[in-house]
Amino acid sequence: GDSVTQMEGPVTLSEEAFLTINCTYTATGYPSLFWYVQYPGEGLQLLLKATKADDKGSNKGFEATYRKETTSFHLEKGSVQVSDSAVYFCALSSYSGAGSYQLTFGKGTKLSVIP
Amino acid sequence: EAQVTQNPRYLITVTGKKLTVTCSQNMNHEYMSWYRQDPGLGLRQIYYSMNVEVTDKGDVPEGYKVSRKEKRNFPLILESPSPNQTSLYFCASSRGDWYEQYFGPGTRLTVT
Numbered sequence: 001g002d003s004v005t006q007m008e009g010p011v012t013l014s015e016e017a018f019l020t021i022n023c024t025y026t027a028t029g030y031p032s033l034f035w036y037v038q039y040p041g042e043g044l045q046l047l048l049k050a051t052k053a054d055d056k057g058s059n060k061g062f063e064a065t066y067r068k069e070t071t072s073f074h075l076e077k078g079s080v081q082v083s084d085s086a087v088y089f090c091a092l093s094s095y096s097g098a099g100s101y102q103l104t105f106g107k108g109t110k111l112s113v114i115p
Numbered sequence: 116e117a118q119v120t121q122n123p124r125y126l127i128t129v130t131g132k133k134l135t136v137t138c139s140q141n142m143n144h145e146y147m148s149w150y151r152q153d154p155g156l157g158l159r160q161i162y163y164s165m166n167v168e169v170t171d172k173g174d175v176p177e178g179y180k181v182s183r184k185e186k187r188n189f190p191l192i193l194e195s196p197s198p199n200q201t202s203l204y205f206c207a208s209s210r211g212d213w214y215e216q217y218f219g220p221g222t223r224l225t226v227t
Contacts (some may be wrong), residue, residue: 034215043119043205043218044158088205089158093213101213103148107157 023090033096136208
């Protein structure tokens with residue numbers, strides 16, 4: 001079945017540091033890829049997405065590029081802020097047959113940014 | 116404001132006492148689902164619904180029931196809760212299962 005593997009946390013960075021959170025996937029066909037963010041005490045919210053190979057999703061200074069050749073969708077940000085402290089989830093949506101799609105999440109990576 | 120609401124936000128109950136967690140969305144979404152979030156396990160889907168009266172099992176459906184009688188509501192029912200159902204539960208909705216999900220704020224359930 002489909003799976004998403006993301007780097008284990010927690011990740012602790014100083015403010016203005018560069019962030020990379022690795023995400024790789026296995027899936028049949030051509031999945032859509034997502035990054036969701038969960039701020040403390042809240043539900044998940046979509047951060048960015050990419051629906052086909054070589055697409056780059058971006059939002060709030062975060063970027064991720066859909067790399068089919070390496071089955072990866074790494075999240076990057078050039079300069080993190082304290083307000084970026086959250087748990088980040090990589091996810092994919094792929095066709096599972098009978099007109100339905102399967103959504104699969106990674107286990108999440110907790111990011112803490114210190115001033 | 117487009118949103119997914121869940122109630123209650125926090126619940127402490129005892130083993131075997133039936134409970135229902137409500138979920139409602141105001142975006143006219145067809146697809147709704149329930150997840151549980153546990154440390155080290157990430158998010159796991161419990162049940163989902165493609166439309167009214169259409170529901171199906173996710174990855175961890177045992178011990179749960181759902182119904183979809185109206186498009187906007189998708190309650191999660193625990194007929195006989197057990198301690199291993201202590202978890203953080205999220206409801207989500209979307210235009211279809213291909214699309215991004217909109218999540219509710221979560222319900223923290225403790226079963227003693």
